[in-house]
Amino acid sequence: MVVKGSMIAAPNSNTHRKNLIPAIGYGAVICLLACLPLIFKSPYILHLFILTLIYIIAAASMRFIMTSGQIPLAHAAFLGLGAYVSAVLSKHVGLSPWLALIIAALVSMCVGIAISFPFARLKAFYYAMISLFFGVGLLQGIESLGKLTGGLAGITSIPTLFSTGSKVPYYYVFLALTIISLAILYRFESCRIGWNLKAIDQSYLVSSSVGISEVKYRVIAVAIGCFFVGLAGGMYANYNVTISPSSFDTTAKLWMIIYVAIGGTNDFAGPIIGTAVLFLIPQYFSGLKQYTPFVSAAVLFAVIFAFRDGLVSIPRLIRTRYQRKKVKVQTDDS
Amino acid sequence: MPEATILLIIASIVNALVLSSMYILLALGFTFLFNIMGILNFAHGAIYMIGAYICFFLATAVGMNQWLAMLIAVAAVGLFGIFMERFAFRPFFGNINQIIVVCIGIITVLENGVSVSQGFIVQVTPPFVQGIFRVGIVSISWERVVIFLIGISLLVLVLLFINKTKQGLQMRAVAQDLEGAVLQGINVHFVSALACVIACALAALAGSLMGSYLSLTPYMGQDIMIKVLEILVLGGIGSINGVLFAGLIVGTLDAVLPIMVSGTATQAIMMLIIIIILLFKPQGLFGKEVRG
Amino acid sequence: MILEISGLTKNFGGLAAVSGMNITVNDGEVLGLIGPNGAGKSTLFNLITGVIQPTKGTVVFKGKDITGKRPHVIAELGIGRTFQLNPLFPNFTVLQNVISSFQIRPRSNLFDTFFNTPVYRKNEAYILEQSLEILQLVGLYKVRNELAKNQPHGYQKMLGVARALAIKPELLLLDEPIAGMNPDEIDNTIEAIKRTSQLGVTIILVEHNMKILEICNRVVVINFGQKIVEGTPQEIKENPEVIKAYLGSGHDTQH
Numbered sequence: 001m002v003v004k005g006s007m008i009a010a011p012n013s014n015t016h017r018k019n020l021i022p023a024i025g026y027g028a029v030i031c032l033l034a035c036l037p038l039i040f041k042s043p044y045i046l047h048l049f050i051l052t053l054i055y056i057i058a059a060a061s062m063r064f065i066m067t068s069g070q071i072p073l074a075h076a077a078f079l080g081l082g083a084y085v086s087a088v089l090s091k092h093v094g095l096s097p098w099l100a101l102i103i104a105a106l107v108s109m110c111v112g113i114a115i116s117f118p119f120a121r122l123k124a125f126y127y128a129m130i131s132l133f134f135g136v137g138l139l140q141g142i143e144s145l146g147k148l149t150g151g152l153a154g155i156t157s158i159p160t161l162f163s164t165g166s167k168v169p170y171y172y173v174f175l176a177l178t179i180i181s182l183a184i185l186y187r188f189e190s191c192r193i194g195w196n197l198k199a200i201d202q203s204y205l206v207s208s209s210v211g212i213s214e215v216k217y218r219v220i221a222v223a224i225g226c227f228f229v230g231l232a233g234g235m236y237a238n239y240n241v242t243i244s245p246s247s248f249d250t251t252a253k254l255w256m257i258i259y260v261a262i263g264g265t266n267d268f269a270g271p272i273i274g275t276a277v278l279f280l281i282p283q284y285f286s287g288l289k290q291y292t293p294f295v296s297a298a299v300l301f302a303v304i305f306a307f308r309d310g311l312v313s314i315p316r317l318i319r320t321r322y323q324r325k326k327v328k329v330q331t332d333d334s
Numbered sequence: 335m336p337e338a339t340i341l342l343i344i345a346s347i348v349n350a351l352v353l354s355s356m357y358i359l360l361a362l363g364f365t366f367l368f369n370i371m372g373i374l375n376f377a378h379g380a381i382y383m384i385g386a387y388i389c390f391f392l393a394t395a396v397g398m399n400q401w402l403a404m405l406i407a408v409a410a411v412g413l414f415g416i417f418m419e420r421f422a423f424r425p426f427f428g429n430i431n432q433i434i435v436v437c438i439g440i441i442t443v444l445e446n447g448v449s450v451s452q453g454f455i456v457q458v459t460p461p462f463v464q465g466i467f468r469v470g471i472v473s474i475s476w477e478r479v480v481i482f483l484i485g486i487s488l489l490v491l492v493l494l495f496i497n498k499t500k501q502g503l504q505m506r507a508v509a510q511d512l513e514g515a516v517l518q519g520i521n522v523h524f525v526s527a528l529a530c531v532i533a534c535a536l537a538a539l540a541g542s543l544m545g546s547y548l549s550l551t552p553y554m555g556q557d558i559m560i561k562v563l564e565i566l567v568l569g570g571i572g573s574i575n576g577v578l579f580a581g582l583i584v585g586t587l588d589a590v591l592p593i594m595v596s597g598t599a600t601q602a603i604m605m606l607i608i609i610i611i612l613l614f615k616p617q618g619l620f621g622k623e624v625r626g
Numbered sequence: 627m628i629l630e631i632s633g634l635t636k637n638f639g640g641l642a643a644v645s646g647m648n649i650t651v652n653d654g655e656v657l658g659l660i661g662p663n664g665a666g667k668s669t670l671f672n673l674i675t676g677v678i679q680p681t682k683g684t685v686v687f688k689g690k691d692i693t694g695k696r697p698h699v700i701a702e703l704g705i706g707r708t709f710q711l712n713p714l715f716p717n718f719t720v721l722q723n724v725i726s727s728f729q730i731r732p733r734s735n736l737f738d739t740f741f742n743t744p745v746y747r748k749n750e751a752y753i754l755e756q757s758l759e760i761l762q763l764v765g766l767y768k769v770r771n772e773l774a775k776n777q778p779h780g781y782q783k784m785l786g787v788a789r790a791l792a793i794k795p796e797l798l799l800l801d802e803p804i805a806g807m808n809p810d811e812i813d814n815t816i817e818a819i820k821r822t823s824q825l826g827v828t829i830i831l832v833e834h835n836m837k838i839l840e841i842c843n844r845v846v847v848i849n850f851g852q853k854i855v856e857g858t859p860q861e862i863k864e865n866p867e868v869i870k871a872y873l874g875s876g877h878d879t880q881h
Contacts, residue, residue, distance in 0.1 A: 122616050129567045130609060136560055137605025144599045191739050192750075199726050203713045208697035209675065209706065210793050211729035250556045251445075254438045261435045293446040300439040304432060305425070 033175055037168045046167040050239060052279050053171075053178045057232040059259040059271035064185050065225035066265055067194065068218050069201030070116075071128040074135020076256045078226050080248030082108045082233025084142055084149055087243055090159040092148070097159050101234040108230020109223050116222040120215040124201075127218070135253060143245050154244025161238045170239050177235065181228050186268055188224060197221050255296075262303050264310025273311045277303075337471060344472050346589050352478050352547065354585025355485025356540045360558060361565040361577045362492060363533030369509035369572050370529045373423050374430070376437035378537055379559030380444040385411045385538025386545035386554065387448050390459045400462045404542040408535045415534030419527045441555070449552040459546040481543050488536065493574070495532075505529055509572075561588070564608055570618030579619055628653045628797055628828050629674075634683035636673055636851075643669040644851040647683065651797070656819070656829045658842035658859070666851035667832040668710050671799050675707050676700045687797070702730050706795030708786040710802050710832075716775035720766055723774050723785055724757040727792035757792065764788045764818050780811040787818060797828045804835060816841055839863065 037046060062075040072078075086104035090097045119130050142149050149155060162169045188194050199207045200214050208214060237243050255278070263274020282296040307313055360382060367375045375381075385407045392403035422440065426432040463476045496502040508515040508525050516522055544554075565584050569576025587607070591600045612618075629651040636644045644666045651657050659667050672678045674685050676697045684693045692700055715723050732753070738746040761767045764784045769777060774785060783803060790798055803819070804812045820841055823829055831838055839845055839859040846856040847868050855865055862868055 118613055119616065125571070126567070126612070126616060129563055130612065132563060133560070133567075133605045133608055137602045137609075140599070140601040140605070144602060187740060187742075191742070191746075192734065193736075193739055195722075195726055196729070198717075199715055202715045202717060205677070205697075205709060205713050206715060206789065207726075208677075209701055209709070210727040210789060211698050211701035213696075213698040250553070251442075254441065258435060258438055261431050265431055290446070290450050293442050297439045297442040297446070300435065300442070304435050304439070308426075308429075308432060 030179065034172070037171055043167050046171050048280060048283055050167065050170055050174055051236075052276060053174045054232045054236050054239075055256070055259060055275045055279055056272050057178055057181045057235075058229045059256060059263070059275045060182055060185055060268075061225040061228035061232070062256060063260045063265060063268075063271045064189065064228075065221045066260065067189060067201065068197035068221035069124045070218060070221065071124065071131070072222065072225065073128050073132040073257070074138070074253055075131075075225070075229055076248050076253040077135030077138045078108050078112060078229045079233040079236070079252075079256075080139060080142065080243075080245070081111060082230030083237035083243045083248070084155070084233075085230070086234030087155045087158045087237040088148060090238060091155060091157065097161050097238040101161075101231065101238060104234035104237075105227045105231035108233065109227035112222045112226025113219055117215070117219050120218040136250075139245055139248060150244075152245060154242060154247075155237075156242045158237050158241050158243065160241060174235060174239070177231070181231065182272070185224070185228065189268060193217075193220065258300060262300060262310055264312035266309065267312040270310050270312045277311060341471065342593070344474075346593065348474050348478050348482075350582075350586040350589035352482050352485070352585075353588050354582045355482050355489065356544055356547075357558075357561055357565060357585050357588075358577060358581035359485055359488060359492075359536045359540045361562045361569075361581050362489070362574070363536040364562050364566065365572060365574065365577050366505070366529045367533050368566075370505055371419075371423060371526050372428070373433055374437075375423075375533070376434060376559065377418075377422075377440040377444075378533070378562060379555030379557070380441040381411060381414070381534050381555070382537040382541040382544075382558050383448065383550075383552065383555035384414075384444050384541070385534075386459070386541030386550050387452060388538070389542035390457060390545050390550055391452070393459055394457075400460055400542075400546070403459075404462075404539065407542050408538045411538035412531045412535040415530040415532075416527050418534070419523075419530040423526070423530070424523070445552050445555065452552070454552060457545075457550045459542070459550065461546050462543065477547065481547055484539075484543065488539070492532070492536070496574075501525070501528060564604070566618075568608060568611065568618050570620040573618070573620035576618055576620035627651065628688060629830075630686040631670075631674070632684050632686070634670070634673055634685065635681045636669055636678065637681045642851050644673060644680075647848070647851070647853060649846055649853065649856075651828060651830060652844075654823070654826055654828055655843040656823050656831065656841055658839055658845040659830055659832045659848065660834060660836070660839070660845060660862075661848040661854075662834060665849045667834075667848065668801055669851070670848075671707060671801055671830075671832065674700075674799065675705060701793055701795075704794075704796040705799065706790035706793045706797070707799035708783075708790050708801050708803060710805070712783055712786045714774045714782060714785060714789075716773070718774055719771050720774055720777065720781075720785055721757060721761065721770035724760055724788050724792050725753055727789040728753040728756065729793065731794050760788045760791050763791070763821065765814050780807045783807065784811070784815065784818070787815070791822065795827060797830070798822065800829060800831045802833055803831065804833065804838065812837070836863070 036049060040046065040049075058075065058079050062072060065072045065075070082104040085107045086097070086100040089095045089100035089103055093100075095103070115130065115134050116127060119127050143151055145151075161173065189197075196207070196212050196217050197220075199212055200217050204214055236247075259275040259278055260271045261274070262278055263272065264270030278296060278299060281299055282292050285295045286292055288295065303311060307317070360378065364375060364378050367373050367378075388407035388410055389400070389403045392398045392406060393400045396403075398406075418440070422436045423433065426436060461475075461477050463480045465476045466473050467476050467479055494502075496506060504515070504520045504525050505528065507518065507520055508522055512522065515525075541554075544558075548554075561584055565577060565580040568583060569578075569580030584604075587604055588600075591603060595603060627650050629649075631647055631649045634644055634647040635642065647666075647670065649657075659670070661667055669678070673680050674692075676692075676695050676699070679694050684691060686692065687700075687703060687705065690703070692703060692705075695703075715726060718726060732749045734746045734749045737743070738749075758767065758770070761770050764787055766781060766784055766788060769781060774782065777785065783806070787800065787803060790800075800819070804815050807815065816838070819829060819831070823841075831842065839862065842859050844856065845859050845862040847854045847862060847865075855862065855867055857865070
């Protein structure tokens with residue numbers, strides 16, 4: 001894994017040009033995304049994009065936790081937690097959906113801290129298992145609180161963020177939220193906090209010997225990660241109007257892992273690309289109905305066998321191949 | 335003590351023994367894969383499920399005798415184990431992220447294959463053994479006895495295999511020190527494949543039996559996978575003794591809890607119990623140092 | 627007296643890795659801790675820095691009891707160390723390794739860090755400058771942008787020292803700093819250690835290479851987890867017990 005360093009880039013004359021190109025690129029992408037509803041008028045396609053944005057936040061937050069070496073296997077359960085908290089607060093308690101959204105994120109963060117702190121001293125594997133068990137238990141617990149959460153049937157008629165029936169405002173607001181969330185996550189990762197997370201991932205002995213508290217930073221990673229996935233869950237609830245345990249079940253948990261892993265765990269853009277590819281491509285084949293998961297699996301296998309480091313490694317592979325060809329041509333000429 | 339209570343207790347004990355024996359077989363196979371190949375085979379539950387469904391299908395749609403169906407299921411899944419080791423595990427050896435991805439892919443294909451062809455309705459394989467065994471006021475179905483006996487015998491067989499045979503010795507060597515084993519001339523690929531076959535065969539066997547004892551759904555693999563991981567973590571990763579004891583505990587809890595609490599809460603309570611135990615003894619019953 | 631170890635004992639099962647150890651370390655000195663393999667030297671370091679918990683005994687640093695405190699707390703208090711097997715941050719570059727080690731002085735708070743305030747930027751610039759200086763001190767400046775895991779063994783050990791220096795320790799524990807190095811690297815390392823000592827850092831050196839004795843003010847010899855003898859390097863070299871401990875264990879002491 002090569003870790004890029006914005007913290008340490010020594011300024012030289014190329015830096016300004018280097019910073020300009022990605023900036024223009026991101027600007028272009030954002031403009032394109034902003035124009036999307038003008039190109040695709042179909043509510044169904046907007047619906048897909050809205051879901052993609054929600055899952056991107058969830059996947060990126062999951063990857064953020066993974067930079068510290070922990071694997072939050074039940075991250076989707078926190079998505080469910082955020083969704084249910086927001087749903088209950090906005091429907092039964094009568095809070096404004098916007099407020100419920102924020103509270104859902106905060107609750108998710110606190111629960112994440114509570115579950116990670118007692119186990120933060122153990123090998124990362126244990127947090128993965130605890131996370132898994134907790135996730136299963138959490139959903140079962142949510143189900144069993146039938147009166148509050150509607151049990152298996154879930155909650156319906158959740159107050160929505162906008163009263164118009166159109167999906168367009170949701171798209172723009174969620175796009176903004178996604179961009180903000182990603183920007184925040186990116187900032188955390190590229191400042192000293194993010195570096196410390198990567199440090200404790202690489203060596204407990206070394207990081208503790210220079211004063212990095214493993215417990216503190218693991219909990220920080222989980223807190224931030226859970227905040228954003230809780231936010232995504234709330235967004236889902238107040239957009240989708242209905243939620244039920246089956247939206248957050250084991251299959252959902254498994255696929256969230258895929259979005260991160262297939263995109264590439266070592267790159268910030270990984271979960272973004274992974275989610276987009278693995279969520280949207282099978283949707284194209286949604287006409288196959290119950291056979292759609294096979295398409296997802298096929299894409300999964302194709303990617304994992306072809307690109308070990310995930311989809312984000314494709315540009316690098318192409319560049320390496322191209323450079324090799326260039327060298328070959330040069331040596332041929334001489 | 336009222337008769338009903340005695341019967342309830344005995345029924346629970348029997349249930350606990352049956353469940354424990356099956357869980358232990360599964361967890362044992364999983365632990366082999368972990369010890370020998372360093373792989374957490376998340377698809378283990380799906381293997382269990384597919385074994386169950388193959389047996390079910392052969393026994394019902396094809397009308398085969400259940401025992402024969404089970405043997406074929408075990409053989410087929412065992413062969414699949416070789417395939418898995420070669421194409422799913424070996425290419426990604428050492429990289430946990432990629433192994434997880436591949437396992438999820440396998441799970442998706444298997445679960446969806448089953449749900450598409452068999453549907454989501456709960457099915458049951460016809461019982462392997464009919465009849466009830468009576469002693470005094472106690473009556474236990476023969477099937478339970480047989481399943482438990484099969485579980486125990488296989489457990490003993492596997493443990494004997496590991497400890498007494500040449501291949502078992504090789505497996506233990508690879509588990510302890512991969513490089514050393516290679517230098518000794520042990521064919522690690524063969525050992526890994528063997529471990530995979532055994533693990534998958536055990537899973538298929540347990541699945542076939544449980545398909546009759548409990549029931550079948552396409553997602554039964556996920557539930558059982560959680561149990562296997564619970565056993566693993568409770569018992570201490572990689573410890574065979576741990577698997578035995580933790581398997582017994584989990585099986586007993588599974589048999590006893592549903593009597594005391596409603597269905598959905600059972601899982602939640604189990605999780606709570608396990609998390610609390612781990613708070614005090616994070617390395618599990620027989621595990622080693624876990625700090626860092 | 628900057629460090630005082632009293633009655634320090636660590637039992638692993640039935641085996642006493644360190645037993646009833648009493649050592650005092652004076653401000654600014656270079657103390658050598660020598661003994662054959664398995665004498666308990668690394669265990670002693672691990673006990674001091676909190677990586678393992680002692681069975682009995684106390685460790686007092688600058689008058690404060692630090693027995694059994696967690697490693698990162700000990701680092702904050704001003705004790706730095708290197709490790710025998712020399713773990714690093716393998717996927718960071720050499721420079722990033724050192725920069726990541728500047729956790730304590732200066733320390734930016736969460737607000738400044740996240741919002742990239744001038745305070746944070748000033749701290750990071752200072753850290754960068756200090757890191758480059760340290761790399762020059764240990765002679766790794768030219769490979770600063772290379773990945774740490776790709777460096778040859780000697781450079782990696784130097785990187786370990788560089789990292790320990792980043793926390794501006796008052797007490798530096800060096801665990802076999804010259805093991806596995808070639809003669810040039812050994813000379814460089816010894817120079818670096820001398821210069822660090824001149825800056826006022828107290829140093830405890832663990833080695834089983836007798837050559838290190840020349841830079842120590844005092845030497846403590848341990849074997850089987852116990853202190854055998856202590857004195858000046860000259861006294862130690864001529865001490866019959868020490869010679870027996872080394873020749874008796876059959877292991878070579880010269881490079």
